Amino acid sequence: MSFRDRVRSFTDGLTEYYAGPYRATFIKARQQEDDLFMMLVMSEALGVPNPASYYTLELLPIIYEDFHSWHLRMGMEHSPLENIQCC
Incomplete structure (x- = not known):
């Protein structure tokens, strides 16, 4: 095992030691x-009126993939939008 591999292993261990306990907090x-x-x-x-709706309109196709999991996390059993029927 070379010196570079040892240093990389040590660095990975330190990162895991310091960041490991907070991983769930970071994810949340x-x-x-x-x-x-x-x-x-x-x-x-x-x-809800949105003054930046012109700019966010082009992001809608990207967000449609995660819309179902989002509305379930927000406590809505079914899609709140008429034009998006995901469940």
Whole structure:
């Protein structure tokens, strides 16, 4: 095992030691940010006025893939939008 491999292994171990306990917190924070982004992009369709709807309109096709899991996380059993029937 070379010196470079040992240093890389040591660095990986330190990263795991310091970041490991917070991994769940990081995942939850990322999911909350994604949910907020989804809400901002879908706000016009949900009936909330959005001054940036012109710019977020082109993001809708990307978000449709995650829409089902998002509305279930938000506590809605069925899609709140008439034009998106995912379940």
